Amino acid sequence: MKWFSVLMLGLSSLVAQSESALAIKNYAAKISAAHAALEHDRTQTMLDWLATSDPERRAFEYDWLSVQAQQDESSVLIAKTPLQDLSFHPNQDILAIAHGNGDISIHKASTGEQIRSWSAHPPLTYHARFSPNGQFLLSSGRDHMAKIWDWQTGTLIRSYEGHDQAVPSAVWSPAGDLIASCSYRRLEEPPFIQAEIHLWSAETGTRTLTLTFGTHPIADLAWGADGKLAAASWEEKVGVWEAPDPKPKYVFNTRKKGYAAMNAITFSPDGKLLAAGGKDCSVTVWNMQDGSEHKRFEGHGGWVQNLAFDPYGQKLASASIDQTIRIWSFSEPAVTLHGPPGAVGGVAFSPQGRLASVAANGALSYWNMDFIRTLNPIQTQEPPYGLVYHPHGIYAVVTLADGQVLFWDPEAKRFFAKLKVPDWVNAPAFTANGRWLLLPAGDGVIHVVDAYCGLPKKDLAFHQDGIPSFAVWPKGGYWASVGRDNQLAVWSPDVLEADGDSKPLFSRKPEDIRYTGVTFHPSEPILVVANNRPGVEFIDLASHETIRQFQVQSSISDLLFSADGKLLLTSSSNDPLIYAWDESGKLVRTYRGHSEGVTSLTLSPDGKRLVSGGPDFNLIFWDLTSGQELMFQKEDFHIYRAAFHPDGNRMMVGVLQPQFRILDARPVEIQIRTMTEANGLDEGAATLLRLRRTNDPDPIKIVEGMLGDRFLSPKMRDAAYKRLIAETLMGSQP
Known part of the structure; x- marks a missing residue:
């Protein structure tokens, strides 16, 4: 975590207010102690330190720590070995945990307090699952067996020894009278492996049916409420049976991109949906009524290890080796939970909807779903190439890689309209008065759209190739475009009313350099163009002449002016530093914090904060004047675009994945803005x-x-x- 720099920022602001140094140090010590407790997953200790802090001095750092306490209610270290899976009792305050050393432990679900434990499947227990009536516990392990236990005493009731190899999964039938367990047999001839599912009586241990499914191990099983049995295979497929028919009703090929061996599978509580996840880091959901693909969720950075539906079938939790849990919804944005260090092995919802997880570091964590504060990615069909808010803040525009233009309602937090242009739009922009939406596209055309009704106004065709860089002068109607054809074009608003072919006010196409970016001075009629020399060129809009130029450190990927126009800020995809130059070309300061190049620069509406992002996944907020790092947020992907809401309190962040995020960007806090649907029309x-x-x-x-x-x-x-x-x-x- 790098939030400590955020906390120290708040404390330094207190010092600036000329308060008692001793009182500040006392408050700082308690906040620091609370933060240290959070880092070590000692939630109660953190709350104790917060409770003793001076109420008069509590600010954002106190609020932020308090929110973390509510998000992760508790994290209990219960073992020194990895934890594999967990299961809630259907009607008692009890949960069972499968351990990576072969043990099973029983805990009080509300507190995590251990009641008893025993050795079940040395050297590894894969799963431990309560029977539908809660009377027994079923487990499977690497010792080639599935076992039924009296969980209240740890007494072994029955062992099933019909498998020759490890048993990765065993599940109860809905009635609790049958058990399905999976393993494989070794063959003397190719394919050398035969995956099998055995159905056997829970009362007698007698096998009643054997199902075969491919030549790779089966990793997990699930039994639906309507009697369907499903298997997740490392052969990149999922099978669904209606026993006793030995032939699968459905076989789903899970290979979409990359290796798609399946690790986990689960049914929704009503049995109408089936979800599976695995080594392609995604989760796929199928409709069991017709076998159609219902939804596909992507976003994990590592294998999916475990899945669980909530009791209402509205949310799906996935556990991953990327050390996160994702809560997926069919109607709302996904939520990412960051738990204690270590791959998340298991995740489960209690009958009341409480979420718990176990991890490779031996920790059992409980999550308060009502107080989760995390980045909520809004899913899109393609990566967002451009983001911009309307100058009045009434909506935002998100442009995708395939030319889709989506209109986002920041209050209702949903898309309310869309249109399509022929190719990608890298830098959408509004005219200064908000009247027109300008869409410089990959087809070399600037598509002008009425910002109030979405109707097309005019297409400005001048460039011979795509337009990656575009800027609007905030003091007037001018805008400028730089195309891949190396042409710079400056446009006047009069072009929208002109008849016939639309031509720019003036244009340039140099022979000896290549243009890489463009921006306007915030108040003076001056255009600045970046080139690959590397350098920048200042052009007077009235005379169309170059008035000065200077060289910079690295080839420029993004550039912008400070609000007062005294500083020109530049970044490079090849340089982790951000540079601030005065008008003469003198280097004023550098901003150091990124570990790789910086591809995105954004200035807050008040002009006081600079936000940067790039391929190191880091989003950094800077104090523009001092160069001090204010806030730091680690993302999951390359940060490609960012845009402030005109109120300066919110911002959109786009990454090189089919999603974007909404941040609460107030100066001293990064929180998460919960996504909700708007109700009705006003x-x-x-x-x-x-x-x-x-x-x-x-x-x-x-x-x-x-x-x-x-x-x-x-x-x-x-x-x-x-x-x-x-x-x-x-x-x-x-």
Whole structure:
């Protein structure tokens, strides 16, 4: 964790307020002790230190630590060896844990307190699962056996010894009268291995049926509420049977990309959905009524080890060797939980919906689902190439690698409309007044869209290749584009009203250098273009002439001005440093914190904070004036884009994966903003629908009339804009 720098930032701000140095040191010591306790997973100790801190001095660092205490309610180190799996009793405050040394332990579920333990399957117990009535415990292990136990005493009731090799999984039938266990037989001839599932009587241990499934080991089994039996195989497939039929009803090929051996499988409580995950780091869900693929979840950075549905079948938890748990939903963004160090071996929901997990470091962790504070990725079909908020903050635009343009409602936290352009858009932007959305695309065309209804306005075709860099002058209507054809084009807003071919105000195409980026001075009519010399060139917008230029340290991947225009900030994909230059080309300061190149720079609306990201997965907030690191957030993927909401309190972060994230970006805190669905429409949307019934051919006139007459409040107007965009793009008729 690198949050300690965040805590120290808060303390330094207290010093600046000229408070008592002794009192500050006392508060700092207690906050530091609480943070140290958190680092060592001593939640109660952390709460004790927080309770003794001075209430008058509590600020964001106190709030942040308090939230962590609520997220991870407790983490108990119960063994010095890895923990494999866990199971909640169906109706008692009890859970069972399978140990990596062959033991089974029984615990009080509410506290984690151990009641008893015994040696079950030396050298390794894979699973321990309660019977449907809670009377017995079923386990399987590397000793080639599955066993039934009286969990209240640890007494062995029955052993099943019908397998020749390790038994990775054994499960109860819904009625509890049958047990299915899996293993494999070695053959003397190719393919040398035969995977088998044995069905046997829980009462007598007598085998009743043998199912064969491929030539690779079966890793896990699941038995659904309607009697279907499912197996996850290392042969990159999943099988589903309706016993006693020995032929599978469904066989799903799980190979999508890379090695897709399956490790874990589970049914939803009603048996209608089946989920499997494995070595391709993904989770796939199938509909058991017709065998169709229902959903595919991606995001883990390592193998999926275990799966569990919540009691209501609405959420699916996955445990991974990447040391995280992900909570997947079919209607909401996913949530990532970071537990104690070590691969997460097992995850389970209690009958009441409480989440618990066990890990390779021997820790049992409980999670409070009501207080989770973590990054919530919003899933998209393709990686987000561009992110931008409307200047008024009423919505955001997310552009994807395949040319999709998605409209995101930051209040309802959902997409409400979309459109499509022919190719990727790397740098979407709004004109300074928010009237037009500019989409410089991979086809070399700037697609201009009405920002209030989503209707296309004009296509500006000038570049011969894609447009990776684009900028808008915040003081006026000018914008500039740099294409892969090495042309720089500067555009005037008058081009939108011109008839015929649309040409830029002026353009350049140098022969001896290559342009790599562009930005505007925040207040003066000056354009700055980066080149591969490496250097920057200052161009006067009035005369179209170069007024000065200077060289920089590394080839520039991103550049921007400070809010006062006194500093030019540059970053490079080949250099971990960020450089701040004055207008003469003198290096003023560097920002040191990244371990690899920096591909994204973003300035907060108040101009005080700089945010940077890159392939080292680090998102860093800087104090622009001092160069001090304010906040640090470790992401899971290469950070490609970031955009502040105009209020400066929120930001979107895009990574090179099909998802983006929303951060609470207030100056002294990174929290997580919970994703919720909006309910219903407000009066503004209803008013707009009534006005649109006039059949006015230009709906924007209606909106402008509302603004001019002050007919709608800002909140109602914002809702009206979003509703109008959605309806226009969907082609609905009011």
